[in-house]
Structures are given as structure tokens and as C-alpha cells.
Amino acid sequence: MFIAIYSASREVADVALARLVEQYRTERARILARSTKEAQVLGDELDHYFLREEDAVAFLERIEQLSAHAGVTIEPSGLAKTESGELVLSISLHGTYASALYFVSLLEHTPYYLVVQNLRLNVETPTDPKKKTAPIWGGNLTLVVRSFLPEVIATKP
Known part of the structure; x- marks a missing residue:
């Protein structure tokens, strides 16, 4: 009789343990799925915040849009990639x-990590007192995109 009770209680304990293990696995899988989703977001x-090499043209177009919005005419005069992987x-x-x-x-x-390396402005046309217009300035701007991801690094899995 004692052996039968012990055996029955052992079976109940095994079933309870199996349920707890299954609940733990289910909860752990739910937590991992949520964590994975949050990491993806x-x-x-x-x-x-990062500029991929294949998005460089879109980046230049965005800069042109910003210049038009600001009332500045621009012309890109140079584009280079440094040895450290930054875009100049x-x-x-x-x-x-x-x-x-x-x-x-x-x-x-912009959301990118940009550094203004050089900004040089000079008066091109002085103020005309008869027309009461603001003088036009011309110059050069050098930007370093520190958040640039070269093609080798930028490949997504």
C-alpha cells in the first residue's frame, strides 16, 4: 500500500514538474520573442542614424532639399571616403x-553624425543701396559624415 501511494504521489509530482517546465519554457519563449521584437524595433x-553607402545618392538629394529650403544654391564639389570609413x-x-x-x-x-570640418564664406556681391538687397555670400563647406557605413560593414544579414 505504501509503495502504491508513493508511486502515485511520484507520478503526480512528475506531472506537476512537467507542467512547470512547460510553463517556464512557454514564458521564456514569450520573453525572448518580445525581446527579439524590441531589439528589431x-x-x-x-x-x-547611419548612412549606408547605397543611400549616398538619397543623402545628397536630401542635402539639396535642405539647401532649397534654406534659400541657398549648392553644388557638390567633392565626395570621398577616408581610410577610417568616413564620408567627406x-x-x-x-x-x-x-x-x-x-x-x-x-x-x-539631420539624424546623421555630421561634423562641419570647414566653412568659409566671402561676400560676392555687396549690398546695393538702391535695391536694398542683402549681399550674396559664396563659399565652401566641408562635411564629414561620421555615421557612414561603408559597403563592407553595411551588409544586412
């Missing part, structure tokens, strides 16, 4: 002093 958000963009620009500075401000507020 964070990864997608981080993608907005040289731009010649023309516009009022205020619009040129506004353009630089717009660039600084």
Missing part, C-alpha cells in the same frame, strides 16, 4: 549670410 530606429563631402554654396548659416543649422539637425 531598436535596430530599425538606429538605421535612421565638399560643397560650394551661394546665398545670403543668414540663409547660409540656416542651411548649416539644418545640416547639423
Whole structure:
């Protein structure tokens, strides 16, 4: 009788343990799925902060849009990749002093890690007292895109 009770209680304990193990596995799988989904969302958000090599043309188009918004005409004069994997963009620009500075401000507020390496502005046409127009400034701007991902690094799995 004692052996039968012991055997029955052992079976009940085994079933209870199996249920606990299954609950643990189910909960762990749910947590991992949620963590994976959250990591994917964070990864997608981080993608907005990095410029991939294949997106360089779209990046240049975005810079042209920002210049038009600021009232500055630009012409890219150089594009190079450094040995450390950064993208260096040289731009010649023309516009009022205020619009040129506004353009630089717009660039600084893009989601990319940009560094203004050089900004040189010179008065091209002085103020005409008869027309009461602002002087036109011209100059050069050199940007370093530190959040650039070269093709080798940028490959997604």
C-alpha cells in the first residue's frame, strides 16, 4: 500500500514538474520573442542614424532639399571616403549670410553624425543701396559624415 501511494504521489509530482517546465519554457519563449521584437524595433530606429553607402545618392538629394529650403544654391564639389570609413563631402554654396548659416543649422539637425570640418564664406556681391538687397555670400563647406557605413560593414544579414 505504501509503495502504491508513493508511486502515485511520484507520478503526480512528475506531472506537476512537467507542467512547470512547460510553463517556464512557454514564458521564456514569450520573453525572448518580445525581446527579439524590441531589439528589431531598436535596430530599425538606429538605421535612421547611419548612412549606408547605397543611400549616398538619397543623402545628397536630401542635402539639396535642405539647401532649397534654406534659400541657398549648392553644388557638390567633392565626395570621398577616408581610410577610417568616413564620408567627406565638399560643397560650394551661394546665398545670403543668414540663409547660409540656416542651411548649416539644418545640416547639423539631420539624424546623421555630421561634423562641419570647414566653412568659409566671402561676400560676392555687396549690398546695393538702391535695391536694398542683402549681399550674396559664396563659399565652401566641408562635411564629414561620421555615421557612414561603408559597403563592407553595411551588409544586412
